[in-house]
Amino acid sequence: MTIKEFFKNDRYAVFSGIELLAVEPGKALAKMDICDMHLNAGNVVQGGAIFTLADLAFAAAVNAYGNLAMSVETSIRYFKGVGNGTLFAEAKAVHVHKKLATFEVHVTNQAQELIALFTATAFRKELSLPFVENAGY
Amino acid sequence: MTIKEFFKNDRYAVFSGIELLAVEPGKALAKMDICDMHLNAGNVVQGGAIFTLADLAFAAAVNAYGNLAMSVETSIRYFKGVGNGTLFAEAKAVHVHKKLATFEVHVTNQAQELIALFTATAFRKELSLPFVENAGY
Amino acid sequence: MTIKEFFKNDRYAVFSGIELLAVEPGKALAKMDICDMHLNAGNVVQGGAIFTLADLAFAAAVNAYGNLAMSVETSIRYFKGVGNGTLFAEAKAVHVHKKLATFEVHVTNQAQELIALFTATAFRKELSLPFVENAGY
Amino acid sequence: MTIKEFFKNDRYAVFSGIELLAVEPGKALAKMDICDMHLNAGNVVQGGAIFTLADLAFAAAVNAYGNLAMSVETSIRYFKGVGNGTLFAEAKAVHVHKKLATFEVHVTNQAQELIALFTATAFRKELSLPFVENAGY
Numbered sequence: 121m122t123i124k125e126f127f128k129n130d131r132y133a134v135f136s137g138i139e140l141l142a143v144e145p146g147k148a149l150a151k152m153d154i155c156d157m158h159l160n161a162g163n164v165v166q167g168g169a170i171f172t173l174a175d176l177a178f179a180a181a182v183n184a185y186g187n188l189a190m191s192v193e194t195s196i197r198y199f200k201g202v203g204n205g206t207l208f209a210e211a212k213a214v215h216v217h218k219k220l221a222t223f224e225v226h227v228t229n230q231a232q233e234l235i236a237l238f239t240a241t242a243f244r245k246e247l248s249l250p251f252v253e254n255a256g257y
Numbered sequence: 258m259t260i261k262e263f264f265k266n267d268r269y270a271v272f273s274g275i276e277l278l279a280v281e282p283g284k285a286l287a288k289m290d291i292c293d294m295h296l297n298a299g300n301v302v303q304g305g306a307i308f309t310l311a312d313l314a315f316a317a318a319v320n321a322y323g324n325l326a327m328s329v330e331t332s333i334r335y336f337k338g339v340g341n342g343t344l345f346a347e348a349k350a351v352h353v354h355k356k357l358a359t360f361e362v363h364v365t366n367q368a369q370e371l372i373a374l375f376t377a378t379a380f381r382k383e384l385s386l387p388f389v390e391n392a393g394y
Numbered sequence: 395m396t397i398k399e400f401f402k403n404d405r406y407a408v409f410s411g412i413e414l415l416a417v418e419p420g421k422a423l424a425k426m427d428i429c430d431m432h433l434n435a436g437n438v439v440q441g442g443a444i445f446t447l448a449d450l451a452f453a454a455a456v457n458a459y460g461n462l463a464m465s466v467e468t469s470i471r472y473f474k475g476v477g478n479g480t481l482f483a484e485a486k487a488v489h490v491h492k493k494l495a496t497f498e499v500h501v502t503n504q505a506q507e508l509i510a511l512f513t514a515t516a517f518r519k520e521l522s523l524p525f526v527e528n529a530g531y
Numbered sequence: 532m533t534i535k536e537f538f539k540n541d542r543y544a545v546f547s548g549i550e551l552l553a554v555e556p557g558k559a560l561a562k563m564d565i566c567d568m569h570l571n572a573g574n575v576v577q578g579g580a581i582f583t584l585a586d587l588a589f590a591a592a593v594n595a596y597g598n599l600a601m602s603v604e605t606s607i608r609y610f611k612g613v614g615n616g617t618l619f620a621e622a623k624a625v626h627v628h629k630k631l632a633t634f635e636v637h638v639t640n641q642a643q644e645l646i647a648l649f650t651a652t653a654f655r656k657e658l659s660l661p662f663v664e665n666a667g668y
Contacts, residue, residue, distance in 0.1 A: 126298050127298050128298075129297075129300075130297045130298045130303060131293055131294050131295070131297070131303075132273075132294060132296065132297060132302075132303035132305055132306045133303065133305070136269075136305070156268055157268050157269060157272045158268070159267075159268050160266075160267045160268070160269060160270070161263050161264050161266040161267045161316075162325065165269075166267060166268075166269035166270065166312070167308075167312050167328050168269055168270070168273070168308050168309025168310075168312045168313075169269045169305075169309070171304075171308045171309070171312075172303065172304075172305025172306070172309070173305075175303070175304050175305045179297070179298075190335070190338065191304050191335050192335065192466065192467070192494060193332065193334045193335075193466070193467045194304065194308075194332065195330065195332035195650070196330070196332075197329065197330045197625075197626075197633050197652060198327070198328050198329065198330075199626040201327065214608075214645070214648055215608075215610040215648075217610070220466060220517065222610070234626055237626075237633065239606070239650055241467050241515075241608060243493065329603065329604070329631060329652060330603070330604045330652050334489075334496050334513070336489040336491070351471075351508070351511055352471075352473040352508055352511075354473070356654065357603060357654065359471050359473070371488070371489055374488055374496065374513070376471070376513055378471060403571075403572040403574075404571045404572045405569070405570050406568060406571060406577035406579055406580045407577065407579070410543075410579070430542055431542050431543060431546045432542070432543050433541075433542050433543065434542070434543060434544070434590070435537050435538050435539075435540040435541045435590075437540075439543075440541060440542075440543035440544065441582075441583075441586050441590075441602050441605065442543055442544070442547070442579060442580075442583025442584075442586045442587075443543045443579075445578075445579050445583070445586075445605075446577065446580070446583070447579075449582075450579075453572075462573065464612065465578050466608065466609065467606065467609075468578065468582075468606065468607050469604065469605065469606035469607075470604070470605050470606075471603065471604045472603065472604075
């Protein structure tokens with residue numbers, strides 16, 4: 121199983137129309153085409169949908185090292201409401217320890233405007249993930 | 258329109274199976290019965306689903322004052338992975354200024370275990386929401 | 395050595411005029427009488443001074459369990475600028491795991507107004523602190 | 532008055548041995564030579580001292596636009612304890628709105644290792660700062 125296949129089991133992300141475009145240890149890119157189902161009562165994308173998009177990119181990038189990683193704390197700052205188009209989430213490692221890892225995810229729209237900044241810290245368990253043997257990380 | 262009706266237009270929350278049980282200015286309670294669609298690749302509820310539940314409770318509680326409020330920054334800390342049962346999100350005001358408001362949301366499961374702590378700050382616009390005239394806030 | 399004596403070695407806190415009033419596992423109270431040295435260029439207490447006060451209360455409360463705990467992530471939200479009087483920081487455990495612990499600290503002034511909310515997560519090492527043997531925790 | 536002179540009135544920063552090296556709208560650099568007074572009971576630099584260093588760089592960079600800016604929320608993530616040497620804080624704008632501005636500050640040591648990541652959001656008041664007329668921002 122590759123890591124991309126592993127994350128197809130993230131049912132909430134799949135259900136939310138989120139696609140993982142690329143992933144390697146410490147980096148990932150995901151996208152979400154905005155549909156009516158992502159909007160809140162104010163007709164802009166719900167914060168939770170933006171969060172879920174960023175969270176998938178983060179989870180893929182941090183788990184790609186091969187250890188199961190659990191989110192400890194995440195913060196998100198929103199800069200602009202959006203009601204249509206496509207959102208992209210690009211995750212990058214800030215600092216990776218043996219036990220803890222911190223990542224940033226920039227969420228942008230199709231016009232490359234910054235929509236949100238997501239910063240997250242994960243706890244890395246000793247448990248290896250199923251794709252590790254095949255991926256050689 | 259009541260505030261509860263207004264939040265039925267939050268399509269991402271509705272789509273995620275989240276129900277707003279009670280709301281008044283500064284307080285709200287929401288719930289989500291955990292289904293397969295909420296799970297991540299590790300078979301526990303995706304962080305984004307927990308976030309969306311908490312965010313709906315927060316949005317309802319802060320918008321219930323009558324001014325449109327936009328999230329500025331939110332942080333969430335996770336304490337326990339859960340794979341089934343029901344999650345509840347209880348939002349309470351910490352501090353409400355004219356322009357900025359800070360809320361906390363405790364996410365618990367059916368056994369009243371604390372699953373996550375969500376803390377959020379919103380910017381309150383001058384725009385009044387449609388339910389205000391009827392609700393009398 | 396008691397835990398209160400141990401924290402007298404926190405030179406930055408001592409230097410900042412911060413006093414640890416009470417501490418037990420999961421709880422602590424500290425205070426700071428506001429002096430000219432705590433003010434910023436706008437003549438209110440510098441955010442760093444409020445942070446340091448809250449951080450001492452948090453560090454005392456989490457280390458009082460007996461394991462050395464290191465801050466992983468901390469967030470602070472400010473509600474009111476203050477230029478004089480006394481600030482109090484009251485730390486309380488939100489959730490304590492074997493490896494990770496989350497605390498909240500409420501910073502109030504002498505009129506019991508909420509000045510800031512500090513939320514922090516620490517990583518608990520296996521190393522025992524020197525006061526543990528005497529304190530019996 | 533220049534903005535550098537204005538920030539010499541930040542007494543807590545001065546008292547903490549923090550020096551503002553460079554500042555322009557949206558950017559600033561500050562440093563702190565680590566002394567015994569900055570250490571905590573574990574003999575590494577207290578989180579509050581690192582926070583204060585980062586906060587001064589942030590405050591200078593955001594106030595350099597000319598409007599008085601107040602911190603709303605700040606989070607800091609620590610990556611490495613340090614006991615000696617020099618710390619540098621480099622602040623950069625992430626997003627600047629009329630009312631709200633978000634900045635990141637990277638704190639590094641003399642070996643250019645990342646010690647902490649500080650992310651902050653400020654509320655920008657309409658009040659102009661005294662250095663504005665001279666500085667021409």
